Amino acid sequence: MRSSTDQKRKIKNLKSSPTNFYDKIWVIAMENEDVRKKREEWDRKCLKPFLEKSGERQEKFENLSWIEIDRIYDPSDIEHINFIDDIGYPGDYPFTRGVYPTMYRGRFWTMRQFSGFGAAEDTNQRWKLLLKEGQTGLSTAFDFPTLMGLDSDDPLSDGEVGKVGVAIDTLKDFEILFDGIPLDRVSTSFTINPPAGIILAMYTAIGDAQGVPRDQLRGTIQNDMLKEFHAQNTLVLPPEPSVKIITDIFEWGVENVPKFNLISISGYHIREAGSTAVQELAFTIADGMAYVEAAIERGIDIDKLSPQLSFFFNSHNDFFEEIAKFRAARRMWAKIMRDEYGAKNPRSWWLKFHTQTAGCSLTAQQPLNNVVRTTIQAMAAVLGGTQSLHTNSFDEAWALPSEEAVRVALRTQQIIAYESGIPSTIDPLGGSYYVEWLTDKVERLAWDYIERIRKMGEGSMLRGVLAGIENGFFVKEITNAAARFQREVEENKRIIVGVNKFTIEEKLKIPILKVDPEVQRKQIERLRRIKAERDNVAVKEALDWLRSAAENNENVMPPILEAVKAYASVGEIMGVLKEVYGTYKKPIII
Amino acid sequence: MEKKIRVLVAKVGLDGHDRGAKVVARFLRDAGFEVIYTGLHRTPQEVAMAAVEEDVDVIGISLHSGAHMTLVPKVLNYIREYGGNPDELVVLVGGIVPEDEFDELKTKGVDGIFIPGTPISEIVDFINQKVKEKRNKA
Numbered sequence: 058m059r060s061s062t063d064q065k066r067k068i069k070n071l072k073s074s075p076t077n078f079y080d081k082i083w084v085i086a087m088e089n090e091d092v093r094k095k096r097e098e099w100d101r102k103c104l105k106p107f108l109e110k111s112g113e114r115q116e117k118f119e120n121l122s123w124i125e126i127d128r129i130y131d132p133s134d135i136e137h138i139n140f141i142d143d144i145g146y147p148g149d150y151p152f153t154r155g156v157y158p159t160m161y162r163g164r165f166w167t168m169r170q171f172s173g174f175g176a177a178e179d180t181n182q183r184w185k186l187l188l189k190e191g192q193t194g195l196s197t198a199f200d201f202p203t204l205m206g207l208d209s210d211d212p213l214s215d216g217e218v219g220k221v222g223v224a225i226d227t228l229k230d231f232e233i234l235f236d237g238i239p240l241d242r243v244s245t246s247f248t249i250n251p252p253a254g255i256i257l258a259m260y261t262a263i264g265d266a267q268g269v270p271r272d273q274l275r276g277t278i279q280n281d282m283l284k285e286f287h288a289q290n291t292l293v294l295p296p297e298p299s300v301k302i303i304t305d306i307f308e309w310g311v312e313n314v315p316k317f318n319l320i321s322i323s324g325y326h327i328r329e330a331g332s333t334a335v336q337e338l339a340f341t342i343a344d345g346m347a348y349v350e351a352a353i354e355r356g357i358d359i360d361k362l363s364p365q366l367s368f369f370f371n372s373h374n375d376f377f378e379e380i381a382k383f384r385a386a387r388r389m390w391a392k393i394m395r396d397e398y399g400a401k402n403p404r405s406w407w408l409k410f411h412t413q414t415a416g417c418s419l420t421a422q423q424p425l426n427n428v429v430r431t432t433i434q435a436m437a438a439v440l441g442g443t444q445s446l447h448t449n450s451f452d453e454a455w456a457l458p459s460e461e462a463v464r465v466a467l468r469t470q471q472i473i474a475y476e477s478g479i480p481s482t483i484d485p486l487g488g489s490y491y492v493e494w495l496t497d498k499v500e501r502l503a504w505d506y507i508e509r510i511r512k513m514g515e516g517s518m519l520r521g522v523l524a525g526i527e528n529g530f531f532v533k534e535i536t537n538a539a540a541r542f543q544r545e546v547e548e549n550k551r552i553i554v555g556v557n558k559f560t561i562e563e564k565l566k567i568p569i570l571k572v573d574p575e576v577q578r579k580q581i582e583r584l585r586r587i588k589a590e591r592d593n594v595a596v597k598e599a600l601d602w603l604r605s606a607a608e609n610n611e612n613v614m615p616p617i618l619e620a621v622k623a624y625a626s627v628g629e630i631m632g633v634l635k636e637v638y639g640t641y642k643k644p645i646i647i
Numbered sequence: 648m649e650k651k652i653r654v655l656v657a658k659v660g661l662d663g664h665d666r667g668a669k670v671v672a673r674f675l676r677d678a679g680f681e682v683i684y685t686g687l688h689r690t691p692q693e694v695a696m697a698a699v700e701e702d703v704d705v706i707g708i709s710l711h712s713g714a715h716m717t718l719v720p721k722v723l724n725y726i727r728e729y730g731g732n733p734d735e736l737v738v739l740v741g742g743i744v745p746e747d748e749f750d751e752l753k754t755k756g757v758d759g760i761f762i763p764g765t766p767i768s769e770i771v772d773f774i775n776q777k778v779k780e781k782r783n784k785a
Contacts, residue, residue: 201661201712213690216717217661290663290687330666417666421762454763456713456745536669543670547767556764565746572713645686647672 092132104128121375122333123541124498130490138493143388147442147483151391153384153496154484155442156407161480166438167445168470169246169411173198173223174457175576176583177233180223184238186460190467194445195238195276196246198222204291206252206631209580219576221457222248226584227624231259232266240264244275246321246411246445251293253280254306255630258618261314277318277367277411280306283344283522287531289326290643293631296526298638300519302613304351309614311361318367320348321411327531328371329417331539334382335499337371339506340531342389346507346518349398354519359398363405372434372441373415377495379434380486383441385500386410412438413447419454423555424567427451432469439479440486446470456569532646587624595623600633607637652778654705657685657694659722662712667741667763671707674767680705680774691718695725698736704778707739707770715744720755735785737777739770 068087071080118126127134138144145151148158157163170192173180184195199222202214208226209218218224225231240263249256257278264274282299285291294302303320310319324341332340345368352362370386372379390408394400414434419427428451435448448466450458458466473479486492507518513530514521525531545551552558599620606616613634620630656672658665665687676682683701685694698706706726708719719740723733733756740752741761749760759773 201714205661207661213661216714216721217712220713221662285663290665292663292687329664331670420764422764454743456743536673539666539670540673543674543767547674553764557766569745569747643687645684647669647676647682647684 089133089136096131096133120334120378121373121542122335122378122499122502124335124378124495124502130494132490134490134494135497138497143497144487144493150395150403150406152387152407154487156387156409156444160442160483161439161474162483165474165480166443166470167194167244168192168467168474169194169196169445169447170463170467171196171198171246171248171413171447172458172463173200174221174570175219175223175572176580177223177225177230179219179573179576181234181236181238183460187463187467188238188243190464191471192467194244194246196447197234197248199247199249200224203252203627204249206255206293206627206635208626208628209577209584211628215577218580219572224576224580225256225259226580226626226628227587228259228262228621229583229587229624231263235263239269240267241269241273244277246277246279248279250279250282250285250289250291251299252627252631253278254302254614254617255621255627257306257310257314257317257319258614258621261618262622271313272315274314275316277321278306279323279369280320281323281344281348281369283347283526284323284326284341286526286643287327287340287344288330288332288535289323292641292643294634294638295641296523298634300347300351300523301610302634303348304355304357305612305614307348307352307357307362307365308355308612310365311357315365317365319362319365321367321369322348323369325369325371325413327535328373328415330535331417331542332535333538334373334375334378335502336506336534336538338382338386338389338499339503339510341368341370342386342393342503343507343510343518343522345390346393346397347522349394350517350519353398359394359400360402360405363394363400363402363407367444368408368410370410370412370443371415372412372438372443374418374430374433376433376437377486377492378499379437380441381492381495381499383410383412383438383443384484384487384492384496385503387442388496389500389503409444411445411447412441412443414438414449416449416453419449419451420553420556421454422560423563424451424454424565426555427454428465428469431466432473435469435473436477436479439473440484442484452567452569455565455567457572459568459570461568529644529646536646584626588626591624596620596625596629599623599625600629603630603633604637607634651679651681652705652774653681653683653701653703654707654774655683655685655694655698655701655703656707656709657689657697657722658687658709659685659689659691659694659718660710660712660714661688662710662714663687664711664742665709667711668707668709671709671741671767671770675707675771675774678767678771691721692725694722695729695731698722698726699729699731703736704781705737705739705774707741710740710742710744713743715740715742715752716748719752719757723756735781737774737781739773741765741770 147155201217203225322345324337328337387408391406394406414431450462450466452462510521513524603616672684726733
């Protein structure tokens with residue numbers, strides 16, 4: 058048996074002046090061997106007697122994805138992880154630690170609160186307030202009729218106009234929405250999917266009217282239909298034409314609005330529908346691959362398109378798992394873009410993302426507790442290297458947020474930015490045995506899903522995702538996870554503070570935002586007036602052009618822009634697309 | 648033997664948030680009820696028609712859209728129009744409903760409102776009790 062002091066001396070000498078590669082490897086192996094020995098000793102002498110005296114709270118510890126979490130992590134858990142290949146430095150492949158070399162030392166993430174309600178005037182006012190309070194980007198919530206591509210006067214819109222977001226029927230509403238907001242100085246995000254092309258066209262039209270060059274327009278359209286089929290259910294057209302139109306937007310967007318994010322590939326809604334963090338990551342990356350494959354099939358240069366792709370993730374309660382998820386996402390996307398799709402420009406390997414804290418984690422009970430949940434989730438997003446962040450307001454399990462609640466939510470971000478010290482160094486948790494182990498674990502589990510999807514598409518991720526929509530794969534996976542979680546809450550295996558433990562009798566005291574019930578009537582009136590005053594011949598010509606473009610498999614964006622500028626309504630434009638492509642009814646899976 | 652309780656779980660309007668409706672539907676089924684789920688984006692007419700045709704004891708309407716004050720009364724009116732009697736039904740609403748609107752919904756014929764975080768066992772107990780009351784009255 059070697060004496061351990063001899064060995065330590067040898068390791069020390071070789072470490073300070075290794076003569077060759079094999080020496081280095083030997084040193085690492087011996088150090089790991091030492092760690093293992095120490096671990097065994099600790100298990101035996103320290104841990105075991107302690108456990109015998111006083112056990113642990115639970116037999117098994119699992120995170121929100123039901124990954125079993127060990128008592129402690131040490132160097133032996135990350136032996137298979139190579140610092141240079143798998144972790145490295147920010148701004149450099151594989152970007153595990155962040156996409157920029159200086160991250161928040163350069164500038165903070167964009168604080169971008171999602172907001173919108175009532176008519177365009179109401180939202181314009183709320184935006185001006187948020188900008189005055191120090192918000193640095195705008196983010197638009199639309200009402201359900203707009204999200205579904207329906208006009209305010211559609212019978213299906215009754216009761217929903219201006220309720221969960223701003224009502225947009227025509228360019229006129231957009232003119233009011235952006236009144237006094239110079240488009241060359243803000244970036245604006247739009248949570249919009251089936252009518253995404255219409256909204257991008259409206260934004261372009263406003264920019265044109267303000268005299269802002271199109272290559273200066275900055276912002277994001279969500280434009281991610283695949284996750285709508287998996288989870289969010291804002292469904293109008295069937296899957297294949299939906300992907301076709303998204304690809305049209307890519308093709309038009311790279312030429313016309315080169316600084317605009319043409320898609321926000323979203324895991325957020327998948328998570329809200331009940332998925333695990335691993336499913337959220339896997340399905341989002343799979344969707345991203347599907348879009349890239351559709352773009353390649355169309356002949357779009359992916360090095361040109363990639364800078365205009367962005368992602369959107371949820372940040373939930375399991376702090377370390379969320380951080381691991383964000384780090385794994387960047388690493389996976391870098392590998393995918395470089396190695397699978399052959400993107401040449403390092404910029405194309407970046408995964409930039411927006412984060413929203415988890416709406417589904419908010420409780421109606423003891424609503425102020427939500428401030429704390431949101432803080433933890435926001436910290437995870439920042440530690441995970443997000444590019445922009447929305448923090449939820451504490452009253453959102455009851456209604457749209459009040460002004461006071463929105464202010465606290467924004468202040469939460471500002472306190473993290475200016476007071477916590479977290480942004481002073483990059484990826485402070487990089488190198489943590491636990492975080493590196495978990496990052497690797499989450500990534501592996503996500504790859505397993507991706508390979509299953511690829512198999513469904515016989516090698517193609519695009520076909521695989523479409524097959525998974527068709528055969529209910531995504532919905533079943535997500536629904537089962539949601540039910541499993543709820544079961545554990547019902548059985549008090551999962552504790553939600555204030556809901557199934559530490560409950561109180563309470564009377565609601567928070568102020569609730571009410572949307573003016575007159576909005577619907579006024580909005581319908583405005584739409585009627587515009588339809589009467591506009592040049593209806595120009596509208597008809599633009600809509601005819603759109604119909605023929607759709608029928609002949611041409612790009613629909615140029616006629617959509619023409620129609621928007623002629624004040625055609627969202628419902629009229631979507632109506633043409635529905636006539637040509639048909640509509641989609643989702644199969645019922647409980 | 649007592650007739651099995653039949654429950655219609657409904658999504659009405661444009662709102663696509665179906666996590667709550669589906670999880671509740673699954674748990675009610677596991678609790679021994681006969682559950683019919685309408686699927687997404689149903690109009691008030693479609694939901695009312697389903698309630699009448701399926702001859703349900705309970706109708707649970709899930710909304711996260713803020714449109715409950717318009718859509719819930721509409722569903723109940725159409726049930727009446729199609730020959731049903733909403734007063735004989737147990738009418739439940741689940742989702743995002745501000746507390747100060749509970750009373751108004753109740754005066755319009757809603758028996759129970761369940762906000763996020765409600766244990767599903769509470770909904771099960773509520774249904775059992777209310778259905779018994781209404782069957783005894785009938």
